[in-house]
Amino acid sequence: MKYHILTVHLVTVLLAVPSYSLATAGYLAYCPCMGRFGNQADQFLGSLAFARGLGRTLVLPPWVMYTASLGKAEMVAWDSVFNVTLLAEYHEVITMEQFMEEQAEKVWPKGKRVSFCYTARNGKVNNSCNAKDGSPFGPFWNHFNINFDQSKMFAPLNFQTDPSNLSRWKEMFPPSSFPVVAMTGAPASFPVQSGHVGLQRHVMWSDTWRERGREWVRRHLPRGRWLGIHLRNGGDWANACVHTQSSENLFSSPQCLGYRNEHGTLTTSLCMPNTDTIMEQVRRVVKSVGVVAVFVASDNDHMIKQFSEQFKDQGISFHKQEKDNFMLDLVILGQSSHFIGNCVSSFSAFVKRERDVFGLPSSFWAFPTEQEREEL
Numbered sequence: 359m360k361y362h363i364l365t366v367h368l369v370t371v372l373l374a375v376p377s378y379s380l381a382t383a384g385y386l387a388y389c390p391c392m393g394r395f396g397n398q399a400d401q402f403l404g405s406l407a408f409a410r411g412l413g414r415t416l417v418l419p420p421w422v423m424y425t426a427s428l429g430k431a432e433m434v435a436w437d438s439v440f441n442v443t444l445l446a447e448y449h450e451v452i453t454m455e456q457f458m459e460e461q462a463e464k465v466w467p468k469g470k471r472v473s474f475c476y477t478a479r480n481g482k483v484n485n486s487c488n489a490k491d492g493s494p495f496g497p498f499w500n501h502f503n504i505n506f507d508q509s510k511m512f513a514p515l516n517f518q519t520d521p522s523n524l525s526r527w528k529e530m531f532p533p534s535s536f537p538v539v540a541m542t543g544a545p546a547s548f549p550v551q552s553g554h555v556g557l558q559r560h561v562m563w564s565d566t567w568r569e570r571g572r573e574w575v576r577r578h579l580p581r582g583r584w585l586g587i588h589l590r591n592g593g594d595w596a597n598a599c600v601h602t603q604s605s606e607n608l609f610s611s612p613q614c615l616g617y618r619n620e621h622g623t624l625t626t627s628l629c630m631p632n633t634d635t636i637m638e639q640v641r642r643v644v645k646s647v648g649v650v651a652v653f654v655a656s657d658n659d660h661m662i663k664q665f666s667e668q669f670k671d672q673g674i675s676f677h678k679q680e681k682d683n684f685m686l687d688l689v690i691l692g693q694s695s696h697f698i699g700n701c702v703s704s705f706s707a708f709v710k711r712e713r714d715v716f717g718l719p720s721s722f723w724a725f726p727t728e729q730e731r732e733e734l
Contacts, residue, residue, distance in 0.1 A: 383450075384533030385457065385465065387417035388541035389489075389498045395421060395684065396704025397548055400610070403557045404517065404546020406449060411519040412527055414539065415450040417457045418442070420501070422494045431494040433501045439685065441562045448560040458502050466538040473506040474531075475542040476513050487511070489542045506540075517545045519553075549610045549704065552617050558711035563689055571689035575653075578677055582650035585643055586694030588687075590703045591630065592658035599629035599702070613710060614701040614722045622726060629702040631723040636661070637668050639698060639723060644674055647696050651675045655687035657705075692718075701725055 386409040390398040398421060409416035418436035425432055436442070437453050445451055452461070473489035481488025487509040490496040499505075515526055531539060546554075563571075575584075601608055602624050607615060611629075615622045627635060640652065654660045654676060665676040679686065684705070691697055691709045699706030701722040710720050 384412075384414045384536065385417050385452075385461075385538045386412060386414040386541070386545065387454070387457070387538060388419060388544050389495055390419050390422055391494050391498060391543050392548065393704070394424060395688075396610070396706075396708055398422065398544070399561075399708045400548050400550040400704055401544035401546040402561065403550045403554045405544050406445075406557055406560070407519050407551075407554045408517050408545045410449045411524045412539075414533070415452055417538075418445075418451050418453045419498070420454060422498060431497045433498065437564070439564060439567060441564050444562050445560050448557075454502060458504075466540075468505070469507055471504065471506050471538075472508050472510050472536065472540065473542055474510050474512055474539055476516075477511050478509070479542065485509070487542045489540075495542070504540075510536075517547065549612055549707070552612070555711060559715045562712075562715075563692075567685070567689050570686060571693050574679075574686065574690055575693060579651045579653065580675060583648055583695040584651040584653060585640065585647065585649045585696050585698070586653045586691040586709075587636075587640065587655070587698045588691060588700055588703065588706045588709065589636070589654060589656040589659065589661060590700045590705065591656065595657065596630060599626055602626045602629050602702075609702045610704045610707040611702045613707050614725050624702075625724065627724040628722070629700070631700075633661075633664065635724050637664075639721070640665070641669075643696050643698065643721070644669070644672070649674070649695060651677060653690055653694060654678045655684070655691055657684075694718075696720070698723060 386405070388405060390401065392398070392401065406416060420433035420435050421439065423432045423434050435453060435455055442451060442453065473487040475487035475489070478485050479488045479491065481491035487506070489506050489509070490499050510531075512527075512530070515530070516523060562568075598608075603626065606619055606624060607617075608624060608629065611624055614628075615624060631639075643649065644652075650673070652665065652674060654662065654665070655678070660678045662676050662678060669676070688705070688709060691699075692712045697709055697713055697718070697720040699710055699720060699722055701724075706722075713720050
């Protein structure tokens with residue numbers, strides 16, 4: 359209870375600060391240029407923590423989406439997907455679209471736009487961040503007609519949110535001299551740091567998307583409890599899983615193994631479970647939870663035919679979207695009675711974090727191992 363009281367108190371103080379003071383505290387902007395949505399979502403939480411630590415307003419970048427049919431990166435406005443009002447209760451934010459339309463020319467006029475990077479990046483200009491070289495870097499900044507006039511390297515500073523590091527950032531790059539810190543990439547690590555995982559409670563779907571998920575469930579699933587599963591089984595993923603043989607952690611695996619592997623060891627099965635493992639875990643949850651249907655999200659093979667054959671005598675129906683929409687997949691999975699995800703996948707990690715906020719049950723393929731389960 360004390361924690362909630364403290365949170366309310368902090369929010370009240372933040373909202374009570376005059377808008378002039380918030381403006382002079384400066385802005386933090388960045389390109390979410392690493393990976394697909396799951397990776398971007400991980401790094402968003404770290405970027406949010408970093409902006410709060412610096413006391414700068416976070417400029418919410420659009421999500422960079424990759425659609426094969428378009429053949430290029432698509433920019434999806436942050437507030438078209440998530441609830442900005444809820445996020446603003448935690449920290450001062452502004453969408454990139456609103457910032458460019460209402461604030462940019464006042465605080466960040468053309469001719470004075472600086473890009474920030476740890477060290478110089480390879481590109482057309484020597485000793486430069488070359489912030490627009492490559493994709494999606496170029497398409498992202500071009501989407502807002504942004505060109506940079508100079509670069510600023512910030513090594514050896516980093517994105518840790520400890521008081522010492524944040525103090526050095528404020529001393530070296532005060533808002534009076536640098537009203538906007540525009541990062542070439544996200545000012546955060548991947549996977550999300552353990553201390554920032556809880557910030558997921560401030561990143562919630564918009565009412566529109568939440569209702570889209572509920573409507574899909576109402577229209578396509580039978581009444582009753584249902585299981586949501588994520589199958590990551592494309593060719594690119596199979597190639598990535600080869601690295602489990604030489605790594606202690608891979609991508610989002612700390613979500614189940616722990617950041618120091620205190621909960622287990624990385625295995626190939628954890629990354630790419632075989633069909634027998636998948637069928638056995640689904641069968642176990644179907645029995646323990648009493649589900650009547652299973653919703654499947656996948657980047658490749660939904661295995662609907664195999665599932666239907668395996669469970670044909672149990673009256674369990676298996677479903678997927680007719681037209682792939684990974685964002686809606688995420689929303690739907692978050693609403694399931696139980697969720698089974700891939701421990702290594704950042705896509706599954708997003709679902710798991712959201713469900714943890716609401717205290718909903720989740721588990722992972724091949725975790726814990728059969729031996730560990732027996733010991734438990």
